[in-house]
Amino acid sequence: MSLPDFQMLVILAEESNMRKAAERLFVSQPALSQRLQNMEKTWGTKLFIRTQKGLLLTPAGEIIVSYANEMLDKQEKVQEEIQKLGSQVHGTLKIACASIVGQNWLPKVLKQFVNTYPTVKISLITGWSSEILKSLYEGEVHIGIIRGTTDWKGSKFHLFEDSLYLVDREIRDVGEVLKTDRPFIQFKSDSNYYQEIQNWWHRQFQTVPKRTIVVDQIETCKQMTYNGIGYAILPAITFSGAEKDVYKIPLLDEYNQAIKRDTWLLGYETAFELPQVKAFLDIVQEYVGN
Template sequence: MEFRQLLYFVEVAQHKSITKAAEQLHISQPALSKSIMALEEELGTTLLIRTNKTSHLTDAGNVVLEYARKMTGLIDEMKLTLSDLTNLSIGQLNIGLPPFIGSLFFPRVMAKFHKAYPNIKLDITEYGGARIVKSVEEEEFELGVAVLPVDEEIFHTYPIVEEEMMLLVHQDHPLASRKEVDIKDLKDEVFIFYHEEFALNQIIRNHFFITAGFEPNILFKSSQWDLMSEMVAANLGLSILPRSICNRLFTKDTNIIRLKPTIMWRLAVITKKGRYISNAGRAFIDFILKDPL
């Protein structure tokens, strides 16, 4: 059964005439008759009683007409919904965010995006950066925000933030008066560090501490930057945090120091290559690239 046959049948039922329906549909009368007969044959019942001037529905024809109208209505609804999606009148977007990033940048971004696209629903899940990368690859999320680098053979990346990581120390620490500290000088220090599920854990540990020749002495691991900074303020250890987070600290008990070599914090929206990205997803990427964090 073809959907076109149902459309033709509805038209004949409305006009009660194959001739008038054919004129309305801009097809020949024999072609329309053939289509209706094929539909009757497939359904195994007579749908129309044909006379010289009119065509009347049988009981079976009335049943088919009822369902045909429902189906044509659903098709019209589908087309309208697709049109709304295309024009971003409606939509849903699943985003994975690391907690650091969500609390730091995204309330403002989400508010502006919602104002621009009020009918797009945002479904936000907070995971550590490493888990977000895995979840985008496994297509749990349409897009995520991750710390670079990621495997660019697997992901498209859209950079949104680049800033320096800073050393946070208690004001009474021997290093507190320094303007810059070499990572090699941190060999004997105690650290408040990132949980393993965070990309920064591996990036800083492997590319900076291990490269400098030592394994960091980690007292405590956390996924919350405010807790990490408060533990530094309590003189329990040192931490390395993005500059924007350090600038938000409201404590007089800590000092912020530059690191050598410089550690950069690079964030990007990531999507999986080869995956379909919805209109809402593309709108979000365009929106955030036009108004960087």
């Protein structure tokens, strides 16, 4: 039985009159009579008894009309839920984000987003920018947030830029780097970030560091530096502003300009048509604008 069939049965039961029911359904009496006969044939039993006073429901008819009412009620509830989808943002937002951004910048944005859109589910993965791009290309996520330059051909939004600093508890000037025996603490990163640091170092010193320590996470690198084990090059995004007894020396390029890293939000046009993705972008742009 279809929804029009359920509606027909309910109206027939309400009116108990073929003519009035036909008028409400905008059909002719013969057409309505034929539809009722076909339905009774389908169920294999009489649903109504015709009398001089009108239509009377049979016991089987009462059961089927009750079932029809239930189905129409369910249809109404489903329609209401669909209408809610139009006025509320639902679904799952899938984000792939560079680890450093996921640790230091994204949480504040996500807090505002989940407070504004509590019915949206969040799927978040973090990694290197090269891994983020791979997830985007393979359609595993809606949005990618990466560091550095990119030749992404889809939609691209610039979020912010932050400077790079040489950080240490003892070194106050870049010229002191070659005088210290303390190690240069480095963290594993994307090749473009690593190359940027290498280019600066060789342009500045024309030699290799005396000693190095390589760790797998930027947070480990930062904590080792803050605890006086050695010096490191860190982006401003990692600073909380509460650091004490730590010197931060800005890195400068060959034109004596601060070396900075860009952060981008990427995605395909089709992804930004989704309500939850569009809503997230609105929150991000509001946050960046402030």
